[in-house]
Amino acid sequence: MKQYVLAHDLGTTGNKATLYGPEGDLLSSAFYGYDTEYGxxxxxxxxxEHWWRAVCDSTHALLRRARVRSSEIAVVTFSGQMMxxxxxxxxxxxxRNAIIWADQRSLEQERWLAERIAPADVYRITGHRLSASYSLCKILWIRDHQPDVYAATHKFVHAKDAIVARLTGNFVTEPTDASGMxxxxxxxxxWSAPIIAAAQLDVDKLPDLRRSIDVVGTVLPAVADEVGVAAGTPVVIGxxxxxxxxxxxxVVREGAAYNYVGASSWIALATPKPIFDPEYRTFTWAHLVPGLFSPCGTMQMAGGSYQWARDQLCLPEQQAAQALSISPYDLMNLSAEQSPAGAHGLLFFPYLIGERSPRWNPRARGGxxxxxxxxTRADMVRAVxxxxTMNLRVILDAFTAQGAQIDAMRVIGGGARGRLWNRIMADVYGIPVHRLAVLQEATSMGAALAGGIGVGLYxxxxxxxxxxxxxxxxxPDPANQAVYARTYPIFEAAYHALVPIYDMLADADL
Structure with missing residues (x-):
């Protein structure tokens, strides 16, 4: 009986294959890594080709581990790195190699395009700033620097779409990835006719648009054995x-929001309409749920800042944790709990590699x-x-200033494990924080949902x-909330006061 959902998550460091049962239960997973080239x-x-090998190898390993036959897979579905x-x-x-989300080489193409269409119009059409981060400028870079590749290209797609095309022979994408282009x-x-015209782009080189829950083809007989899934198995784009x-x-209905806390962090909502910020501080994706949107703001160094504190400030905790075979973060959290809310008036600015939304300031520095x-060190750890969290509240405030209603904040990612951090979030945000049962597998779970819904299993x-x-x-704790209500305006004022100093430091090239 075909009752299992096979979901692939093509991330930046590797592909994770996960298997979900008919009730949505996570049964098993397998990971296969690959490298990034910085040429x-x-x-x-x-x-x-490394993505394809990762999908094939992780599928075989997963089905062996789960003792599931390929003929029992009801659907194959995907999530993947964007932009x-x-x-x-x-x-x-x-x-050629894929140019991935982290690539910033196409600044000249960004400047060229900004002369042909107003960046404000791009934001209002796409929900995103005009930027070299997105797919369009990367496509234009190939056109400008590798015209033979551009001319030979049948379709420009994303990571998951490339695997789907190889599995099914169909070249498609869907709104979530399309909204990052x-x-x-x-x-x-x-697809936006004004932007395509301004870019002088060949629209035939763009994939067809389908819904995230659509079956877009079936596994071809020519690749079935290699990938480890029976020929004819439905493929949902995800x-x-x-x-x-x-x-x-x-986060699948209006009023819901979530905070992912990993090395970077973001806050995203579910809304019936996009949120267009007058100052372009935030951006909006198409949601996985057809008809919904997902306004979002992303900071560069969330867990990354806490990791910096671990490495530079907390050697005793690292040594003790190694001896006790526990995480040093557990000991850091215990230390931070010795400091009160507000860390005795100490502020930390988490701009260790500049900042994205809502600051959009690559020159910002930490301190x-x-x-x-x-x-004390306890104060410093708590201040981090x-x-x-106060920097994340800047994102939250940008949404509420535009009328977004947020009932509570769901938290996922590795950083969501720390209960102290959960409490600080509740007190700084001023709303309940929901720590979810599954923190690390939410991405594959969303892909599995799309796949299961697409074939009627869910x-x-x-x-x-x-x-x-x-x-x-x-x-939220009312007493701590009151402390942060006094601290947050100081945090904001201090950042803006330091902007000229950041510029001076950058110009000094120290």
Missing amino acids: GPNWAEQDP GCVPLDEHARPL NLYDLEAGT GGDGMCAAAGAG FVGLTVRH LEGI PDFSMSETMNEIAETVQ
Whole structure:
């Protein structure tokens, strides 16, 4: 009986294959890694052949581990890294390495395009700033620097779409990934004719648009044995990893929001309409759920800042944790709990590699403000957690200023494990924080939802709330809220006061 959902998550470091049962239960997973090549300044590329090998090998390993036959797979579905550029020929073979999301080489193409269409218009059409980060400028870079590759390209697609094309022979994408291209009209749900005209882009080189829950083909007999799935198995396109995470976190209705806390962090919502910020501070994706949108703001160094604190400030905790065979973060959290809310007036700015939304300031730098002789390492560790969280509140405030209603904050990712951090979030955000039962697999869970719904195995996206239940609710503490109500305006004022200093430091090239 075909009762299992096979979901692949093509991330930046590797592919994770996961198997879900008919009730949405996670049964097993397998991971296969691959490398990123950095061939030039601000370049980041991956070989799509490595993605294909990762999908094939992880599928075989997963089914062996789970003792499931390929004939029992009801559907194959995907999530994947977003904002990339994969040129494929008509046989779904890559013509060069993929230019991935982290690549920033196409700044000249960004400047060229800004002269042909107003960046404000791009934001209003696509929900995103005009940027070299997105797929369009990467496509234009190939056109400008590798015209033979551009001419030979049948379709420009994303990571998951490249694998789907090879599996099925069909070249498609869907709204979540399309909305990360600077080419997609968010509200119309189509490729944007004004942007395509301004870019002088060949629209025939763009894939067909389907819904995230659509069956877009079946596994071809020619690749079935290699990939380890029976020929004729339905393939559902799924979505970009960020939007799959939203669905896996249960953010599938208006009023819901989630906070992913990993090395970086973001806050995203589910809304019936896009949120267009007057200052372009936030951006909006198409949601995995057809008809919904997902306004989002992303910071560069969340868990990354806490990791920096671990490495630079907390050697005793690292040594003790090694001796006790526990995480050093557990000991850091215990230390931070010895400091009160507000860390005795110490502020930390988590701009260790500049900042994205809502600051959009690559020159911003990290630091402590308010340090005195009375401050301890416990104060410094707590200030790091509070500074990260207050920076995330800037994103939250940008949404609420535009009328977004947020009932509670769901948290996922490795950083969501820390109960102290959960409490700080509740107190800084001023709303309940829901720590979910599944913190690390929300992305594959969202892809599995799309696949299961697409073939009728799962009823609808509301199933996410039972697949990933709330493990704990943390309510704001009124006394701590009052402290942060006084601290947060100081945090904001200090950042803006330091902007000229950041510029001076950058110009000094120290």
